[in-house]
Amino acid sequence: MSLSVVILAAGQGKRMVSDLPKVLQPLAGRPLLAHVVDTARQLRPDAIHVVHGHGGERVREALPDAGIQWVLQAEQLGTGHAVRQAMPAIPDEHIVLVLYGDVPLVRAATLASLVDRAGASSLALLTAVLPDPAGYGRVIRDTTGRVARIVEHKDANHKELAIAEVNTGLLAAPASRLRRWLSALGRDNAQGEYYLPDCIVAAVRDGVAVEAVVASSATEVLGVNDKLQLAEVEAALRRERATELMRAGVTIVDPARVDIRGEVQCGRDVTLDINVILEGKVRLGDGVRIGPNCLLRDCEVGARTVINANCVLEASAMGADCVIGPFARMRPGNRLADGVHIGNFVEVKNSVIGAGSKANHLSYVGDTDVGAKVNVGAGTVTCNYDGAKKHRTTIEDGAFIGSGTMLVAPVTVGADAVIGAGSTITKPAPAGKLTLERARQQTVDNWKRPSKKPG
Numbered sequence: 407m408s409l410s411v412v413i414l415a416a417g418q419g420k421r422m423v424s425d426l427p428k429v430l431q432p433l434a435g436r437p438l439l440a441h442v443v444d445t446a447r448q449l450r451p452d453a454i455h456v457v458h459g460h461g462g463e464r465v466r467e468a469l470p471d472a473g474i475q476w477v478l479q480a481e482q483l484g485t486g487h488a489v490r491q492a493m494p495a496i497p498d499e500h501i502v503l504v505l506y507g508d509v510p511l512v513r514a515a516t517l518a519s520l521v522d523r524a525g526a527s528s529l530a531l532l533t534a535v536l537p538d539p540a541g542y543g544r545v546i547r548d549t550t551g552r553v554a555r556i557v558e559h560k561d562a563n564h565k566e567l568a569i570a571e572v573n574t575g576l577l578a579a580p581a582s583r584l585r586r587w588l589s590a591l592g593r594d595n596a597q598g599e600y601y602l603p604d605c606i607v608a609a610v611r612d613g614v615a616v617e618a619v620v621a622s623s624a625t626e627v628l629g630v631n632d633k634l635q636l637a638e639v640e641a642a643l644r645r646e647r648a649t650e651l652m653r654a655g656v657t658i659v660d661p662a663r664v665d666i667r668g669e670v671q672c673g674r675d676v677t678l679d680i681n682v683i684l685e686g687k688v689r690l691g692d693g694v695r696i697g698p699n700c701l702l703r704d705c706e707v708g709a710r711t712v713i714n715a716n717c718v719l720e721a722s723a724m725g726a727d728c729v730i731g732p733f734a735r736m737r738p739g740n741r742l743a744d745g746v747h748i749g750n751f752v753e754v755k756n757s758v759i760g761a762g763s764k765a766n767h768l769s770y771v772g773d774t775d776v777g778a779k780v781n782v783g784a785g786t787v788t789c790n791y792d793g794a795k796k797h798r799t800t801i802e803d804g805a806f807i808g809s810g811t812m813l814v815a816p817v818t819v820g821a822d823a824v825i826g827a828g829s830t831i832t833k834p835a836p837a838g839k840l841t842l843e844r845a846r847q848q849t850v851d852n853w854k855r856p857s858k859k860p861g
């Protein structure tokens with residue numbers, strides 16, 4: 407059967423106390439809504455409609471990718487009203503799956519089973535049994551155990567508030583019937599809103615079977631309404647992703663202190679120490695070890711490479727058997743061959759570094775092509791920027807750059823050349839020779855050190 411997904415994302419989220427619309431609040435570094443859209447896509451629906459309103463422009467800009475039908479809900483009159491805005495674009499014979507932009511951890515498999523249970527004369531509703539149901543709508547079942555209606559927390563009486571089974575908000579229903587139920591909704595309730603869950607009563611009245619699918623885990627259906635719940639959901643996702651990696655053989659020193667915010671692929675015997683953050687696409691080869699407090703974004707790390715503590719590495723590829731850090735910074739665009747050492751307080755940007763080369767201390771290597779077996783001494787700076795344009799530096803195989811050297815680009819240091827410490831190199835340094843640029847050292851014999859007058 408054809409499937410249309412409707413994601414509700416128009417609410418302001420007052421309880422967030424934030425200028426950022428609720429569905430753009432970040433979870434694992436991405437907007438809540440992006441997680442929901444990704445999960446919806448896994449079902450390969452015919453269309454995804456996102457109902458937006460509050461912070462409209464910003465919400466659309468945050469998800470620029472094609473394939474979303476944006477539906478505007480100019481005034482937020484409730485979840486039922488929100489779904490109604492999407493209905494004109496949905497054909498009668500479709501199944502409509504309603505998702506909430508603020509319920510981000512729901513699994514595709516759960517949604518697939520909801521869709522499976524919905525049909526021309528059945529509605530499937532995702533419920534959950536929560537240890538603390540406060541705030542959620544409660545599921546009211548009749549004496550035979552069938553779902554009869556949902557009562558919102560604010561509308562519930564004492565007895566109803568004691569019910570632990572809650573409405574997750576997610577449901578799947580036939581479009582033709584849903585259209586009718588939605589247009590008949592009233593707003594005579596505590597919040598004066600058109601409640602989507604009131605469609606359940608209409609369904610029961612129409613003789614449509616209401617199938618309750620009880621979520622297998624409570625975390626999957628957690629709604630995010632405030633910063634506390636946002637942190638809970640972040641922790642649940644952190645735990646889940648760390649668990650996946652540990653099952654795949656990764657050693658994680660403390661799963662509560664590792665953040666996997668992207669797609670991570672690991673080889674065998676990878677170790678992650680505490681406070682490691684992996685963002686974007688990260689690939690770690692066999693035996694890679696990452697020390698404490700490291701951020702890797704879009705990086706590829708070769709086998710047995712060690713990243714020591716406190717490194718920030720972005721959009722870079724490292725070969726095998728490299729040693730990086732502690733305190734190394736790689737800005738985007740680096741390719742390191744095997745056995746490269748990048749030490750403390752070294753910044754590398756948009757550079758290619760050959761096998762076995764080392765820059766171990768306090769250097770800036772930017773827009774540079776470094777050959778193999780090069781030694782870059784402490785305090786070397788590639789002066790790549792003239793205030794208007796960037797220029798490249800070339801350091802050929804086996805060169806030795808003495809400490810404190812300024813390499814003013816564009817400039818080339820030939821193979822096996824040696825640059826004397828403290829030089830400012832502006833012209834090509836020929837291969838195999840010592841080049842230095844240094845004022846002659848002098849000693850002034852009759853110089854007297856100034857002294858303060860006593861008293």
Ligand code: UD1
Binds near residue numbers: 457488556
């Ligand atoms: C809703 C359900 C409640 C359920 C809970 C689960 C209703 C009336 N209540 O309550 O039964 O237990 O979710 O998390 O449906 N939205 C719009 N337009 C609107 C109003 C809301 O797009 O006019 C969107 C919000 O952006 C949000 C979602 O719908 O993504 C849910 O709205 P929210 O106000 O958070 O509903 P809850 O009070 O959590």
Ligand code: CA
Binds near residue numbers: 508629630631
């Ligand atoms: Ca909510």
